[in-house]
Amino acid sequence: MDAHQLLTRIFFLARRVPNPPPNDMPFGGETSVLAHWREASARRAAGAVLLRGLRWAALTACAVAILAATLEKDELVAFQNRFDPETRVADSAIVAGYGYE
Amino acid sequence: MPDEEFDEQACLRRVAEGDEHAARELLRHFHPFVLKLARSHLPRRISEEDLTQMIFIRIFQNLDSYSGKVPLEHWISRVAVNTCLNELRAEKRRPEWRMADFDEETSAAIERLAAIEIDLASPDDARRAKELLTQMLAQLSPEDRLLVTLLHLEERPVQEIHALTGWSRTAIKVRAFRARAKMKKMLQQTANREMIFN
Numbered sequence: 185m186d187a188h189q190l191l192t193r194i195f196f197l198a199r200r201v202p203n204p205p206p207n208d209m210p211f212g213g214e215t216s217v218l219a220h221w222r223e224a225s226a227r228r229a230a231g232a233v234l235l236r237g238l239r240w241a242a243l244t245a246c247a248v249a250i251l252a253a254t255l256e257k258d259e260l261v262a263f264q265n266r267f268d269p270e271t272r273v274a275d276s277a278i279v280a281g282y283g284y285e
Numbered sequence: 286m287p288d289e290e291f292d293e294q295a296c297l298r299r300v301a302e303g304d305e306h307a308a309r310e311l312l313r314h315f316h317p318f319v320l321k322l323a324r325s326h327l328p329r330r331i332s333e334e335d336l337t338q339m340i341f342i343r344i345f346q347n348l349d350s351y352s353g354k355v356p357l358e359h360w361i362s363r364v365a366v367n368t369c370l371n372e373l374r375a376e377k378r379r380p381e382w383r384m385a386d387f388d389e390e391t392s393a394a395i396e397r398l399a400a401i402e403i404d405l406a407s408p409d410d411a412r413r414a415k416e417l418l419t420q421m422l423a424q425l426s427p428e429d430r431l432l433v434t435l436l437h438l439e440e441r442p443v444q445e446i447h448a449l450t451g452w453s454r455t456a457i458k459v460r461a462f463r464a465r466a467k468m469k470k471m472l473q474q475t476a477n478r479e480m481i482f483n
Binding site: 185187188190191193194195196197198199200201203204206207208209210213214216217218220221222224225228 | 303305308309312313316317320321324334337338341342345346349395398399403406408410411412413414415417418437438440465468469470472473
């Protein structure tokens with residue numbers, strides 16, 4: 185007999201050893217697993233709430249930015265139109281005269 | 286698998302909704318299955334109850350990532366095997382094999398196993414073979430140990446081992462060949478000392 189045959193024989197015999205019957209999970213073990221699961225679920229739920237909150241915050245920020253930009257545009261137009269038409273014509277002539285355009 | 290009337294999909298749905306009763310049901314249903322896997326790949330420093338508990342914690346932590354594409358039992362096997370492998374990796378391997386590690390009793394067992402007629406082997410011989418195998422497996426790397434157990438003790442096909450571990454079929458075959466070679470070397474060393482082989 186060589187090592188290969190002996191190893192095959194060992195595997196063959198080892199497979200014949202019956203497995204001990206499964207016993208119930210100890211009560212403490214079951215409780216511990218479920219406690220971990222509850223904790224993880226609560227963490228995930230808290231994470232989901234936080235994520236939802238962040239999403240709303242981001243949407244609100246976007247809305248505020250758009251609103252602010254709209255208001256700013258109105259103010260700029262008002263600023264450009266702050267002089268009467270004659271003054272604006274004179275301003276344009278001066279700017280053209282200095283060759284700024 | 287116990288409890289043939291167990292409605293897996295309904296149970297999973299209830300667990301996802303946070304039903305603790307369903308979680309307990311799921312745990313009890315798969316406990317014998319997970320315990321069997323844990324026993325097959327048990328590191329020395331950890332009890333089977335602790336390892337089973339660890340596996341279940343990981344199962345419940347990752348349950349929402351279960352897509353339902355494979356049977357739940359396969360998914361649980363994979364989680365269990367990976368947890369066992371991580372625990373085996375955490376366990377330091379024993380120092381390099383020395384012939385003296387086989388005590389007189391084990392050497393005598395090897396001698397007897399080599400000499401007996403296989404058909405006449407008693408349950409005691411089978412138990413000795415299992416003990417000897419456990420000793421030899423403890424000398425292998427965690428991956429080799431897992432593979433030899435799956436392939437040669439549990440006689441799982443390469444395809445299934447591939448599904449469980451994610452290793453390629455070629456890697457499985459090469460690794461199994463090398464692991465067997467190491468085990469043969471262990472036997473050879475003792476056999477040379479005891480002059481067992483012809």
